[in-house]
Amino acid sequence: MATIATITAALVLVFFYAPLDSDQGFVQKIFYIHVPLAIVSLCGFVFGGLLAIGHLRTGDRSWDMRSYVAIHMSLIFGIAALVAGLIWAKASWGHWWVWDDPTLVSFLIVLLLFATYQPLRFSIEDPERQARYASAFAIVAAAFVPLNFIAVRLAQGFVHPRVLTLTGGNLPGSMRLTFLVSLAGIALLFAALWKYELAAKNARIQLRRLRRELLGEDAVRPLRRSAAPS
Amino acid sequence: MILFAAAALPLHSAGKYVAGAYIVFVVMLLVYLTIMSIRTSRTERELAELREELALRRRQVSEPESQTEPEREAVGSK
Numbered sequence: 128m129a130t131i132a133t134i135t136a137a138l139v140l141v142f143f144y145a146p147l148d149s150d151q152g153f154v155q156k157i158f159y160i161h162v163p164l165a166i167v168s169l170c171g172f173v174f175g176g177l178l179a180i181g182h183l184r185t186g187d188r189s190w191d192m193r194s195y196v197a198i199h200m201s202l203i204f205g206i207a208a209l210v211a212g213l214i215w216a217k218a219s220w221g222h223w224w225v226w227d228d229p230t231l232v233s234f235l236i237v238l239l240l241f242a243t244y245q246p247l248r249f250s251i252e253d254p255e256r257q258a259r260y261a262s263a264f265a266i267v268a269a270a271f272v273p274l275n276f277i278a279v280r281l282a283q284g285f286v287h288p289r290v291l292t293l294t295g296g297n298l299p300g301s302m303r304l305t306f307l308v309s310l311a312g313i314a315l316l317f318a319a320l321w322k323y324e325l326a327a328k329n330a331r332i333q334l335r336r337l338r339r340e341l342l343g344e345d346a347v348r349p350l351r352r353s354a355a356p357s
Numbered sequence: 358m359i360l361f362a363a364a365a366l367p368l369h370s371a372g373k374y375v376a377g378a379y380i381v382f383v384v385m386l387l388v389y390l391t392i393m394s395i396r397t398s399r400t401e402r403e404l405a406e407l408r409e410e411l412a413l414r415r416r417q418v419s420e421p422e423s424q425t426e427p428e429r430e431a432v433g434s435k
Contacts, residue, residue: 153375207381217374218374
């Protein structure tokens with residue numbers, strides 16, 4: 128409910144409260160969906176890595192499930208951010224993609240890195256080994272995210288504008304408020320979908336266990352090879 | 358409300374790009390939710406099957422018991 132309310136408030140602020148950008152005009156409205164999606168996606172990858180640490184520390188497979196779902200959600204949000212960014216680039220720079228821009232390329236690298244997470248899981252048949260290797264990968268890849276971010280910030284030549292900085296940036300108050308509400312909405316959406324997918328996957332696992340306990344091993348179809356934790 | 362007010366928005370040449378970016382996100386969200394709802398309904402269906410199977414087993418267990426009761430009474434009266 129909080130997610131729906133925040134996203135509705137964000138859309139109202141984006142289209143009826145935030146002023147038009149003097150430089151880009153109406154097309155700058157993409158900023159309020161593209162940047163929050165990218166930020167939440169990157170934070171989700173780091174979150175997935177932290178959850179993977181929980182798995183390696185405790186050996187509890189539920190942490191692996193949490194990490195898997197976080198990375199899965201982050202990939203979806205990341206692809207949405209990338210597509211929104213492509214559209215904005217076309218409208219603003221006249222090109223769908225600019226290879227010279229470190230922000231764009233680094234985000235693509237992070238996305239492609241995490242895109243290999245699912246094939247990695249799928250390639251390992253033994254569930255225990257799959258969970259262990261996937262957690263190790265998630266931790267290393269998550270550590271790459273802040274390193275990548277710092278490297279991009281240190282880069283000199285970039286096409287992306289720097290509107291968010293530690294000293295406050297150069298966003299006017301109304302735009303900043305709109306951006307923060309959008310960011311909160313997307314973050315809440317991520318949290319809600321993460322919990323939803325986690326609950327759905329856990330329900331499926333519990334159902335399978337219940338069926339096995341009550342009806343015997345023959346009543347349960349053998350699991351097909353899967354990237355998802357079982 | 359946003360749909361009704363859309364006519365008042367400055368949807369000139371940039372409008373299609375802005376609409377495209379937001380529509381892509383909404384479409385991706387809808388696809389995800391559709392896939393998840395299909396999976397959830399499959400889980401619900403399997404849960405219902407499991408309940409039916411359990412109810413059937415309970416009936417099968419209780420039926421032989423009820424059949425043996427008169428026999429026990431007959432033995433007791435002798």
